[in-house]
Amino acid sequence: MVQQIKLLTAIQLCNLYGRNEAKYGKESRKKSRYGMTLGGQILNFVFIGLASALIGTSMSISGLTSVVPLIVFVAGSIVILIFTVLQTGDALFQLGSFELLLTMPVEKVAIIISRFIYMYVSNFFWGAVIALPAMIAVEIIDYGGIVGLICMLIGIIALPMIPMTIGVLIGSFITAHTAKMKHGKSVSALISIAVAVPAMLLWIGFNYVLGQGDAKVLEHITEAVDIWVTRVYPPAIWFGKACQYGDFLNIVLLLGVSAVIFAIMVYAVQKNYVGICSAVNSNSAKKDYKMESLEQTSILNTLIIREWKHYVSSSAYINNTLFFYIIMVIMAAAMLLLGPEKVGEITGFYNLQTIFPLVVAFWMALAPMTAYSISIEGKQWWILQTLPVDSCDIYKSKLLINVIVASPFYLATMIMGYIAVRPGFLFGLAGILVSLSLFAFNIIFGLNLNIKNANIDWDEEKQVMKGNPAILWIMLTNLLTWAVPLVLTLIFSSHASVIMLATSVILLTIAGIILKKIYQKPLIKIT
Amino acid sequence: MILSIRELTKTYEGGKVAVKNLSLDVEPGDIYGFIGRNGAGKTTTIKCVVGIHEFDAGDIYIDGISIMEDPMLCKSTTAYIPDNPDIFGYLTGIQYLNFISDIFKISQEDRERRIKEEADAFEMTSSLGDLISSYSHGMRQKLAIIGALIHNPKLIIMDEPFVGLDPEAALLLKNKMKQVCAEGGAVFFSTHVLDVAEKLCNKVAIIKDGMLIADGRMEELTAGESLESRFMEVVGHGATDKTADCNTAL
Numbered sequence: 001m002v003q004q005i006k007l008l009t010a011i012q013l014c015n016l017y018g019r020n021e022a023k024y025g026k027e028s029r030k031k032s033r034y035g036m037t038l039g040g041q042i043l044n045f046v047f048i049g050l051a052s053a054l055i056g057t058s059m060s061i062s063g064l065t066s067v068v069p070l071i072v073f074v075a076g077s078i079v080i081l082i083f084t085v086l087q088t089g090d091a092l093f094q095l096g097s098f099e100l101l102l103t104m105p106v107e108k109v110a111i112i113i114s115r116f117i118y119m120y121v122s123n124f125f126w127g128a129v130i131a132l133p134a135m136i137a138v139e140i141i142d143y144g145g146i147v148g149l150i151c152m153l154i155g156i157i158a159l160p161m162i163p164m165t166i167g168v169l170i171g172s173f174i175t176a177h178t179a180k181m182k183h184g185k186s187v188s189a190l191i192s193i194a195v196a197v198p199a200m201l202l203w204i205g206f207n208y209v210l211g212q213g214d215a216k217v218l219e220h221i222t223e224a225v226d227i228w229v230t231r232v233y234p235p236a237i238w239f240g241k242a243c244q245y246g247d248f249l250n251i252v253l254l255l256g257v258s259a260v261i262f263a264i265m266v267y268a269v270q271k272n273y274v275g276i277c278s279a280v281n282s283n284s285a286k287k288d289y290k291m292e293s294l295e296q297t298s299i300l301n302t303l304i305i306r307e308w309k310h311y312v313s314s315s316a317y318i319n320n321t322l323f324f325y326i327i328m329v330i331m332a333a334a335m336l337l338l339g340p341e342k343v344g345e346i347t348g349f350y351n352l353q354t355i356f357p358l359v360v361a362f363w364m365a366l367a368p369m370t371a372y373s374i375s376i377e378g379k380q381w382w383i384l385q386t387l388p389v390d391s392c393d394i395y396k397s398k399l400l401i402n403v404i405v406a407s408p409f410y411l412a413t414m415i416m417g418y419i420a421v422r423p424g425f426l427f428g429l430a431g432i433l434v435s436l437s438l439f440a441f442n443i444i445f446g447l448n449l450n451i452k453n454a455n456i457d458w459d460e461e462k463q464v465m466k467g468n469p470a471i472l473w474i475m476l477t478n479l480l481t482w483a484v485p486l487v488l489t490l491i492f493s494s495h496a497s498v499i500m501l502a503t504s505v506i507l508l509t510i511a512g513i514i515l516k517k518i519y520q521k522p523l524i525k526i527t
Numbered sequence: 528m529i530l531s532i533r534e535l536t537k538t539y540e541g542g543k544v545a546v547k548n549l550s551l552d553v554e555p556g557d558i559y560g561f562i563g564r565n566g567a568g569k570t571t572t573i574k575c576v577v578g579i580h581e582f583d584a585g586d587i588y589i590d591g592i593s594i595m596e597d598p599m600l601c602k603s604t605t606a607y608i609p610d611n612p613d614i615f616g617y618l619t620g621i622q623y624l625n626f627i628s629d630i631f632k633i634s635q636e637d638r639e640r641r642i643k644e645e646a647d648a649f650e651m652t653s654s655l656g657d658l659i660s661s662y663s664h665g666m667r668q669k670l671a672i673i674g675a676l677i678h679n680p681k682l683i684i685m686d687e688p689f690v691g692l693d694p695e696a697a698l699l700l701k702n703k704m705k706q707v708c709a710e711g712g713a714v715f716f717s718t719h720v721l722d723v724a725e726k727l728c729n730k731v732a733i734i735k736d737g738m739l740i741a742d743g744r745m746e747e748l749t750a751g752e753s754l755e756s757r758f759m760e761v762v763g764h765g766a767t768d769k770t771a772d773c774n775t776a777l
Binding site for chain 2: 028285286287288289290291292293294295296297298299301302305306309310312313314378379380382383385386387388389390522523524525527
């Protein structure tokens with residue numbers, strides 16, 4: 001079985017981020033796509049690594065060195081748990097090779113473990129870039145010595161195991177129970193989000209615990225964090241003790257618990273694997289349709305309706321949009337209930353009264369659908385290419401569907417947020433303008449990036465997200481277009497309205513220029 | 528000419544010449560078969576005609592209009608049925624057909640009538656309420672055919688249209704093809720089933736390594752032999768030095 005696991009894992013890993021296609025493919029486009037994906041991913045890691053090092057350093061200066069291992073372990077675990085819950089359905093059960101593998105003399109356990117290892121490899125890097133820089137920054141080796149250092153490295157390698165195992169179990173449960181539902185994919189995506197959002201809130205709560213008190217009561221902070229982590233996630237305590245005191249027994253405990261939970265997961269999943277796979281990959285048909293009256297509508301309308309149907313049928317689409325929108329609405333609701341000062345304190349967005357519209361813009365534009373709305377057409381792209389439809393109608397439908405999906409969340413957030421913040425007329429108007437213009441810029445720029453890096457040659461939906469450099473680049477662009485006005489607003493807070501209005505004008509002008517270029521791009525050029 | 532391909536050349540990235548200087552004409556009333564080995568360039572040619580691939584040289588005219596100059600007008604009179612109909616799996620059959628009707632601006636009355644006619648003919652009506660993702664390959668193929676027929680195209684381009692169709696549907700499709708031609712339209716399709724091509728087509732073109740090595744009226748091309756033996760004779764032997772002879776003979 002070990003040999004089977006090795007083989008299956010190697011087959012999957014050989015095309016991580018499209019490496020195999022780039023290596024053996026003749027198309028320079030695929031090679032550059034691979035380069036851009038890798039480049040974007042490395043940049044992401046660099047940013048996260050820097051943030052981790054900064055947090056580690058600042059906590060070390062504040063005398064909070066002992067809680068750093070706990071924080072990074074919890075942070076890494078939460079990120080991995082969210083990723084795993086959101087991708088389990090696709091990664092574990094929806095691979096195109098499922099039927100092929102089942103006809104071969106391959107153990108189900110080998111299939112599950114190999115797919116778990118594949119997920120582990122991509123998650124490991126996230127865990128490492130979140131944890132390692134902070135740990136280096138606080139010079140943890142000074143505390144636990146060489147044994148502490150070894151424990152730290154083993155701990156970081158083991159970090160993804162427990163959250164991934166829990167994530168796989170939750171994800172499998174969701175997939176198993178939604179696969180046969182009429183709108184199973186959307187329900188599955190919504191439940192996954194419902195699990196992921198509290199995990200995110202857990203992290204915000206953790207930060208809040210950490211933010212309580214000041215330098216005079218360091219012991220209390222450490223104590224509060226210890227109690228919180230012991231209650232919520234004891235493995236982080238084991239990791240912290242192992243690193244800080246060079247206590248090898250704690251790392252053995254961490255590995256032991258990870259192995260036991262992993263074994264339980266493999267047992268539970270393999271027992272139901274074929275059933276879940278069959279449910280995911282089969283469809284029921286009623287065959288009872290009787291001709292009804294059909295409505296005629298305009299070309300743009302019919303394209304938007306089609307986009308909507310595509311959206312609600314795709315878990316990848318829903319997962320990548322609703323998650324951020326829901327966080328945004330929860331934040332606004334919390335502002336309404338607790339007040340902007342308190343929410344700013346909890347979330348770390350201090351001065352929320354001034355920067356609220358920019359925070360909304362950040363969530364709105366973090367991962368625009370347009371950055372992958374062409375790639376997600378996949379092998380069906382030929383239909384749109386061969387229809388007598390103006391390419392700009394197709395592009396409009398892709399932009400408008402993003403607006404339609406985002407609108408209710410935006411409206412709810414702005415209404416609740418503005419009731420809480422009570423802005424004046426000019427600031428209120430500037431806030432609406434800046435959030436909408438940042439959103440407009442990012443969805444237009446996202447579409448532009450996708451046109452240039454379309455990947456329609458895929459077999460599984462998750463490849464659209466994983467192998468799409470447009471998503472990574474749009475996230476970086478969003479950070480940049482967001483950070484500049486944010487910093488300016490914080491520095492010159494008395495001129496916040498002017499800065500927001502100026503930002504809106506600049507972004508809308510650039511967006512207009514890009515949009516004009518997009519509309520001139522024929523569909524035949526996108527392959 | 529309803530379809531005129533003039534010196535079409537298509538080179539893929541990496542330097543592979545898929546189609547080289549290919550010219551052929553399809554007239555109203557033609558059922559034109561396009562045959563060749565795997566990888567000969569049939570699908571590439573078809574994809575150039577329907578606007579999926581760009582090409583390096585030459586031009587393609589549909590009903591006298593260059594697809595380079597007015598692709599929209601050309602597409603509005605053409606229907607394409609691919610070899611592997613990947614159709615929007617998240618739509619139901621009727622939603623897909625309604626979508627196609629909207630795109631081709633078919634009136635409400637006409638669409639209801641035509642969809643019913645074609646869906647009944649292909650025995651698909653009861654399945655139109657189901658998601659396309661639940662369809663078998665043959666059912667998707669039938670839906671693609673219905674979608675192609677409901678807007679009364681002048682030219683139907685098909686890539687291996689009979690793959691996956693049951694015998695009844697295959698017969699029905701053949702009859703539809705004849706009907707389109709009888710009404711002044713034309714059908715251009717690729718196939719590996721030479722028997723079908725021989726019985727159905729009035730014209731045929733043979734492509735090898737991206738080059739047209741024989742084309743013309745069926746009876747002239749076969750000259751009393753079967754299409755299969757003629758095909759083997761033309762394609763089976765050495766390459767393009769025979770091309771000139773073949774075309775001349777035709």
